Amino acid sequence: MSLVIPEDDNRLRHVCADCGTVHYQNPKLVIGTIPWWQADQQVLLCKRAIEPRRGYWTLPAGFMENNETTEEAAQRETTEEAGARVELLGLFALLNVPHVHQVHLFYRARLLDLDFAAGTESLECRLFRESEIPWQDLAFPTVSRTLQRFFADLGALTEGQAVPLYTLDIRKRLQV
Amino acid sequence: MSLVIPEDDNRLRHVCADCGTVHYQNPKLVIGTIPWWQADQQVLLCKRAIEPRRGYWTLPAGFMENNETTEEAAQRETTEEAGARVELLGLFALLNVPHVHQVHLFYRARLLDLDFAAGTESLECRLFRESEIPWQDLAFPTVSRTLQRFFADLGALTEGQAVPLYTLDIRKRLQV
Numbered sequence: 644m645s646l647v648i649p650e651d652d653n654r655l656r657h658v659c660a661d662c663g664t665v666h667y668q669n670p671k672l673v674i675g676t677i678p679w680w681q682a683d684q685q686v687l688l689c690k691r692a693i694e695p696r697r698g699y700w701t702l703p704a705g706f707m708e709n710n711e712t713t714e715e716a717a718q719r720e721t722t723e724e725a726g727a728r729v730e731l732l733g734l735f736a737l738l739n740v741p742h743v744h745q746v747h748l749f750y751r752a753r754l755l756d757l758d759f760a761a762g763t764e765s766l767e768c769r770l771f772r773e774s775e776i777p778w779q780d781l782a783f784p785t786v787s788r789t790l791q792r793f794f795a796d797l798g799a800l801t802e803g804q805a806v807p808l809y810t811l812d813i814r815k816r817l818q819v
Numbered sequence: 820m821s822l823v824i825p826e827d828d829n830r831l832r833h834v835c836a837d838c839g840t841v842h843y844q845n846p847k848l849v850i851g852t853i854p855w856w857q858a859d860q861q862v863l864l865c866k867r868a869i870e871p872r873r874g875y876w877t878l879p880a881g882f883m884e885n886n887e888t889t890e891e892a893a894q895r896e897t898t899e900e901a902g903a904r905v906e907l908l909g910l911f912a913l914l915n916v917p918h919v920h921q922v923h924l925f926y927r928a929r930l931l932d933l934d935f936a937a938g939t940e941s942l943e944c945r946l947f948r949e950s951e952i953p954w955q956d957l958a959f960p961t962v963s964r965t966l967q968r969f970f971a972d973l974g975a976l977t978e979g980q981a982v983p984l985y986t987l988d989i990r991k992r993l994q995v
Binding site: 739 | 842844845846847848883885886891910920981984986
């Protein structure tokens with residue numbers, strides 16, 4: 644594999660020296676949910692069992708796979724990481740993390756029951772009220788920013804008001 | 820390169836038989852704009868100079884690159900394909916095309932001047948009123964659906980009202 648600018652292109656690409664195949668590197672989508680238990684005003688978080696950020700808390704999320712839609716990815720990750728069943732309520736946040744070539748999407752979600760359980764990539768899953776969120780022990784800036792905005796918008800959301808899509812660019816490592 | 824399920828995974832991945840590197844294949848983001856010239860109620864379209872769909876009309880759009888944000892990708896593609904300067908006005912549409920492993924995003928955009936010109940990937944760029952849109956000669960379903968919704972929402976948008984994010988899953992090849 645060598646780094647060259649293919650004909651009719653203007654960027655360095657990884658090209659196989661043997662067969663000439665261009666292996667494009669493009670940003671990946673990381674997709675998750677904000678699983679909300681309305682009765683007790685709680686959100687479901689997962690303690691990560693894997694690196695990076697093992698032992699820190701996150702919203703259920705992961706890399707979108709081929710052959711699925713963004714909503715299917717959100718549902719799948721919520722099931723895989725938290726064993727939870729949710730109804731999706733619309734896209735809430737789009738966060739760019741260009742230095743790691745990622746775009747994160749979070750969907751609002753209604754938790755359908757309390758029969759959740761940690762998946763293989765989680766040490767533990769539990770519900771948190773806003774006052775209980777472990778802000779200092781969240782895994783990623785995209786998670787903390789999304790949760791901050793979610794609670795800021797919660798009054799409007801509870802009244803059924805539409806809120807604008809939350810968009811943010813995170814250009815370098817931030818304090819969580 | 821061989822197709823195997825790596826340890827701690829549950830899907831077939833392309834793995835290098837020599838070095839063991841896993842080459843993940845994930846959906847790609849295609850990002851573009853709806854460049855709008857308010858004074859004459861016109862949208863800017865580009866006639867494609869490249870396959871697929873050479874000779875058909877499209878909104879300026881293309882693959883998001885590493886190290887950029889979704890908004891930077893939208894601006895870059897609009898400049899590369901149409902030589903146009905735009906101010907972005909927010910995300911308008913998110914369309915899943917799972918059978919080709921793509922997610923398309925279109926931003927509303929205010930065309931800042933009329934000094935546009937076809938880039939190397941366009942045969943021609945021109946402004947169209949709604950009644951002039953070449954509906955039968957649009958390049959992709961994502962473009963025709965986005966334009967249909969844009970014109971349906973135009974009244975509300977012109978009055979400064981917020982409209983919900985347009986989301987659509989296109990699961991197979993549709994008639995444009």
